Amino acid sequence: MGMTMTQKILAAHAGCDSVKAGDLIMADLDMVLGNDITAPVAIDVFKKLNTESVFDKDKVALVPDHFAPNKDIKAAEQCKKMRLFAHDKDVTNYFEVGEMGVEHALLPEKGLVVAGDAVIGADSHTCTYGALGAFSTGVGSTDMAVAMATGKAWFKVPSALKFNLSGAFRKGVSGKDLILHIIGMIGVDGALYKSMEFTGEGIANLTIDDRFTIANMAIEAGGKNGIFPVDAVTEEYLKAHSDRPYKVYTADADADYDEVYEINLADIKPTVAFPHLPENTKTVDEITEPITIDQVVIGSCTNGRFSDFKKAADIMRGKKVAKGVRVLIIPATQKIYLDCMEAGYLREFVEAGATVSAPTCGPCLGGHMGILAAGERCVSTTNRNFVGRMGHVDSEVYLASPEVAAASALLGRIASVDEL
Amino acid sequence: MKAKGKVFRYGDNVDTDVIIPARYLNTSDPMELAKYCMCDIDQDFVKQVQEGDIIVADANFGCGSSREHAPLAIKTAGVSCVIAASFARIFYRNSINIGLPILESPEAVANIEAGDEVEVDFDTGAITNVTKGQSYQGQAFPPFMQEIISAGGLVPYINENLLEK
Numbered sequence: 001m002g003m004t005m006t007q008k009i010l011a012a013h014a015g016c017d018s019v020k021a022g023d024l025i026m027a028d029l030d031m032v033l034g035n036d037i038t039a040p041v042a043i044d045v046f047k048k049l050n051t052e053s054v055f056d057k058d059k060v061a062l063v064p065d066h067f068a069p070n071k072d073i074k075a076a077e078q079c080k081k082m083r084l085f086a087h088d089k090d091v092t093n094y095f096e097v098g099e100m101g102v103e104h105a106l107l108p109e110k111g112l113v114v115a116g117d118a119v120i121g122a123d124s125h126t127c128t129y130g131a132l133g134a135f136s137t138g139v140g141s142t143d144m145a146v147a148m149a150t151g152k153a154w155f156k157v158p159s160a161l162k163f164n165l166s167g168a169f170r171k172g173v174s175g176k177d178l179i180l181h182i183i184g185m186i187g188v189d190g191a192l193y194k195s196m197e198f199t200g201e202g203i204a205n206l207t208i209d210d211r212f213t214i215a216n217m218a219i220e221a222g223g224k225n226g227i228f229p230v231d232a233v234t235e236e237y238l239k240a241h242s243d244r245p246y247k248v249y250t251a252d253a254d255a256d257y258d259e260v261y262e263i264n265l266a267d268i269k270p271t272v273a274f275p276h277l278p279e280n281t282k283t284v285d286e287i288t289e290p291i292t293i294d295q296v297v298i299g300s301c302t303n304g305r306f307s308d309f310k311k312a313a314d315i316m317r318g319k320k321v322a323k324g325v326r327v328l329i330i331p332a333t334q335k336i337y338l339d340c341m342e343a344g345y346l347r348e349f350v351e352a353g354a355t356v357s358a359p360t361c362g363p364c365l366g367g368h369m370g371i372l373a374a375g376e377r378c379v380s381t382t383n384r385n386f387v388g389r390m391g392h393v394d395s396e397v398y399l400a401s402p403e404v405a406a407a408s409a410l411l412g413r414i415a416s417v418d419e420l
Numbered sequence: 421m422k423a424k425g426k427v428f429r430y431g432d433n434v435d436t437d438v439i440i441p442a443r444y445l446n447t448s449d450p451m452e453l454a455k456y457c458m459c460d461i462d463q464d465f466v467k468q469v470q471e472g473d474i475i476v477a478d479a480n481f482g483c484g485s486s487r488e489h490a491p492l493a494i495k496t497a498g499v500s501c502v503i504a505a506s507f508a509r510i511f512y513r514n515s516i517n518i519g520l521p522i523l524e525s526p527e528a529v530a531n532i533e534a535g536d537e538v539e540v541d542f543d544t545g546a547i548t549n550v551t552k553g554q555s556y557q558g559q560a561f562p563p564f565m566q567e568i569i570s571a572g573g574l575v576p577y578i579n580e581n582l583l584e585k
Contacts, residue, residue, distance in 0.1 A: 024564040041448045041488055048575050050583040067446060074446035124486040124510055140488035140514035146578050154564070188433055189480040193509050222480060224509055277433060365442040365485070386437040386484060388460040 002252025004160040005227055006195040009135040009249050013118040021159035021256075029059070030134075031113055032147040033121030035103055035361075036064040038140070040078045042122055043085045045145035054089045055151035061093040061112055061121075062086045063103040066361045071368035101333025101359040104128040104216060104301035109333055111242025115230045116249055120144065120153050125301050125383065127218045130227035131211035133234055133248065137225045158224045160195040161186070162257040165202030167266040172417040174311070175210030176303055176381065176401035178263070179217040180271040184281030185261070191223035194258065197251065198228050202265045208237045209307040216302045217383050220278040270416040272379075273399035276387045284404060284416040291398070295378040296321075296409040297390075298402055299330025299357075300364045303381035306331075306339045308402040313345040315406035315417060321353035322412030328370045330357045354409070366390045372397075379408045421542045423500035423521065424550075425472035428458075428465060429534035434477050435484035436511065440493045442485075453489050454496035471498040474540070476532045478504065482511025488518065495520040501540050503547065503558065505529045516565055517574040523547065523558035531556065542569075 003011065007019050014025040034042050039062055054060050062082050067075035086094035093112060100106065104125050107113050115133035120126065124138035139153065147153050163182065183190070196218045198211075206214070211228050218226030228234070230248045238246050269283040298304075298312050309331060321327050329349045331337040337359065340346050346356050363370030364382040372378055372391030377398065380390070385397035398414060407415045438461040440453055447453065458465035475494065481504035482490060491514050494502065502515070505526040515522045521542055528547045532538060537550040545558035561569060571577035 024562060037442075037445050038486065038488070041492075044448065045575060048579075050579045066442075072446060078446060078448070122486055122488075124484065126486075138486040138510050140486050140491075140510060140517060142488060142517035142574050143513065146574055150578065150582050152582065188483060189506065189508070192480065192506060219510075222483065222508060365437070367442050367445075384435075384437070384484060386435045388441055389437050393460050 001256055002254040004195060004197055004255045005229065005249050005251040006135055006160060006197065006225060007157055009116060009118055010155060010157055019157045021157055023157040024154060025157060026152050026154050027118055029120060029147055029151050029153055030117035031059050031061060031119040032144060033061045033103060033107065033119065033123065033126060034144050035066050035123055036068055036079045036082055037066045038122030038144060039082045041141035042145040042148065043081060045142050046148055049145065049149045051149045054091065054148045057090050058092045059151065060091050060148050061107060062091055063095050063100055063106060064097065065100055065102050065359065066365065067367050068100065068360060069097050069358060099334060102301045102304055102361055105304055105332035105336065108132060109241060109335055111244065114238050114242050114244050114246035115234060116247030120147055124219045125216050127223065127225045128212055128216040128301060130215035130218065130225050131208060132238065133228060133230035135225055135227065138219060158193055158195045159258050160197050161191055162260045163196060163198045164260060164262050165198060165200040165265055167202050167264040168205035169265045169268060172403050173268050173270060174401050174403065175206060175213035177268050177271045178265065179214045180273050180278070180281050180399060181268050183217065183221045183278045186221055188220060188277055188279045189222040191218065191221040194223055196221065196223045196226040198226065203229060204231060205265060207307060208233055209305045212305065213302055220383055270401065270404050272404060272414060273385055275385050275396040275398070278385060278399060284414065287414060291377065291414040292412060293325060293379050293408055293414065294376040295370060295372065296325060296327045296405050297330065297363050297370055297378060297380040297382060298405050299328070299332060300361065300382040301332065302383045303402050304330055304332030304336065306336050308381065309340045309345050311402045312406040313348050315403060316352045316410060317348050319352055319410050321409050325409055325412050327354035327409045328357060328363060329354050331359060333359055363390055379405050379414055381405050422539060423472060423474065424539040425474045425500055426470065427474050427476050427532055427534055427536045427538050428469065429532065430461065430475065430477040432478040433480045433483055434461065436482055436487050436490040437484055439482065439490040440487065445487060445489055448489065450492050450496040453493040457493040457497040466497060469497050469499065472500045473498060474538050475499055475502045476529060478529055479506045481507050483508035486510045488514045491515045491518055491520045503528050516568055519569065519573040525556055525558040528556035528558065
């Protein structure tokens with residue numbers, strides 16, 4: 001029996017010729033990540049381990065992004081704890097406010113993850129790097145602490161779901177619509193404990209940013225990881241961002257999959273996840289009654305990259321945000337912020353009546369910078385719409401693409417670009 | 421090792437945002453976190469929970485964020501065990517790593533109601549519903565995970581096996 005792409009990467013990192021679903025392995029890691037919420041817990045755990053130093057100062061990344069820039073005194077203390085640890089352990093990849101960004105946009109941009117890597121992060125959206133042909137998955141703080149000390153993590157080798165993509169998106173449709181469609185189809189635990197492996201000739205029609213968005217939300221279907229094959233698009237990105245050698249793994253032709261789904265990208269329509277689960281999806285053309293909104297957020301590790309803001313700017317340019325709607329634009333990294341500035345997007349957003357924030361995860365998890373009051377509704381390009389996710393338990397979050405978010409901002413209700 | 425307590429019963433997809441909302445994550449103090457455990461799904465939980473009580477939930481318990489604060493808050497609130505039809509994978513490994521006993525048992529979940537008195541034997545995976553006079557079987561952990569649990573969590577396991585002084 002052959003191996004899936006994920007299984008091949010895991011086998012190589014566990015020093016095994018082959019692995020199969022269900023095997024429990026100890027794997028060597030290429031990168032260990034934490035943020036200002038999860039790292040402080042990991043630092044407490046690290047102190048209980050029989051070691052003084054991290055396993056490799058170049059293979060640990062610490063990013064203050066969730067409650068940074070510090071939202072309150074307690075958050076400031078947590079960021080300080082991580083900063084002092086990074087200094088004390090001489091961690092190379094600590095990114096202070098001013099150079100930091102939303103971690104899963106930042107690490108690929110800095111070239112810290114390449115194809116063939118095995119990565120864990122104490123953040124559930126660590127699965128994002130599967131876009132680059134790496135195995136990456138979210139874990140908790142104890143796993144992070146042990147990984148910082150040993151460079152290793154235990155894994156149960158996952159079985160896989162295969163998504164065979166063909167065709168190309170129609171205008172106004174992107175990676176977010178596809179992953180929301182898939183989560184709506186298989187449910188929030190449809191990929192529980194499994195890999196989501198994307199293949200097929202349609203991959204060539206997905207930009208690297210589409211792939212980041214899709215892999216990012218594998219966890220919203222319960223997946224262990226989402227992963228894409230390495231092609232010319234990946235290699236162009238890798239060469240532009242990293243000097244590290246990368247390794248290309250491909251699934252065996254006789255690899256076993258629990259299910260195979262055939263999806264033609266041309267069939268995907270603008271899609272929105274209704275409260276309070278990412279699986280509650282509807283296509284925008286299925287919405288019959290107008291759903292008025294109070295806030296729009298465009299940003300996050302899911303959709304906070306340059307191409308996301310280009311899409312939004314192309315829609316909002318020269319127009320005005322609907323009266324009564326608050327629009328938050330949050331470039332995910334300093335580089336994306338500068339690129340948007342140089343492209344003129346930031347001015348266009350501000351002139352349209354939106355506000356632009358420094359990079360932060362802030363509103364996505366109801367941390368700061370855009371909390372919702374009772375009864376308020378938000379269209380957001382983020383990844384979760386659980387009860388109370390962005391604020392009051394009686395507020396509502398609708399997950400959507402940057403295109404739908406921008407169109408909704410202008411019309412004051414959930415809308416697709418076709419309605420403008 | 422055994423646990424016995426009264427059951428708090430929840431549905432499908434209990435996510436880590438309702439177990440411990442992000443607005444309380446500006447601290448990592450377990451006692452502080454425990455004060456807000458389950459508050460966005462059940463405001464009475466922290467007022468009513470007694471040492472040893474048990475959470476029983478349907479599928480995909482602990483989905484969402486990787487925050488270890490979620491199993492930590494549950495454990496510190498006094499909960500002795502979580503029984504669910506299935507667990508989200510990060511919550512599952514976090515629980516094993518920090519020593520919060522969890523058991524998968526669709527059969528138990530189908531029959532246990534809120535307020536039932538339930539006893540769990542972690543060595544055998546046997547679940548007894550004292551109130552209803554029923555017994556169910558939970559899925560036993562694979563030997564590797566049992567070793568982590570027996571060591572008292574991942575930290576002592578790693579200290580003994582990978583970081584010997």
